[in-house]
Amino acid sequence: MKEIINQLKDDHIRVNASLDKMEQLIDTPLETSRDELVSEFQFFKDFACKIHHKRESEVLYNWMKKQNPEADKEIIERINEEHKSLESEVNNFIEKITKMAKEEENTILCDIEQFIRVYKQHIEKEEKFIFLIAQQLTEKKTT
Numbered sequence: 001m002k003e004i005i006n007q008l009k010d011d012h013i014r015v016n017a018s019l020d021k022m023e024q025l026i027d028t029p030l031e032t033s034r035d036e037l038v039s040e041f042q043f044f045k046d047f048a049c050k051i052h053h054k055r056e057s058e059v060l061y062n063w064m065k066k067q068n069p070e071a072d073k074e075i076i077e078r079i080n081e082e083h084k085s086l087e088s089e090v091n092n093f094i095e096k097i098t099k100m101a102k103e104e105e106n107t108i109l110c111d112i113e114q115f116i117r118v119y120k121q122h123i124e125k126e127e128k129f130i131f132l133i134a135q136q137l138t139e140k141k142t143t
């Protein structure tokens with residue numbers, strides 16, 4: 001399980017880099033950055049939503065629930081719920097940015113800013129709470 005935790009931390013570095021890139025892109029006029037923004041969200045969908053969330057939920061979190069069925073259930077369920085809503089947001093953004101009319105620009109950019117903030121908080125929660133709990137569980141196993 002230790003390798004999985006390290007893998008997930010490496011994933012977070014890639015995901016954070018993508019969020020930073022989005023942050024830069026929403027600072028420039030959308031006429032020039034629209035295509036790049038769409039492809040950044042597409043990367044996010046393919047990597048963060050389809051690969052990274054799966055690794056977390058299906059490998060690490062399921063394992064944790066088996067180790068400690070009651071104690072960590074609540075926080076894991078909450079974080080899994082966050083995955084679902086973040087994934088649907090990403091899908092919406094891809095569609096919205098592609099079709100966006102000029103007058104919707106500000107609202108969408110604000111929504112993206114909010115999304116970046118929420119996703120970064122999600123990563124922090126995982127690293128500060130869940131990965132730490134997981135690490136302690138793996139240490140318990142080896143002693």
Ligand SMILES: [Fe+2]
Nearest residue numbers: 053056083126
């Ligand atoms: Fe996650």
Ligand SMILES: [Fe+2]
Nearest residue numbers: 052056123126
């Ligand atoms: Fe994560």
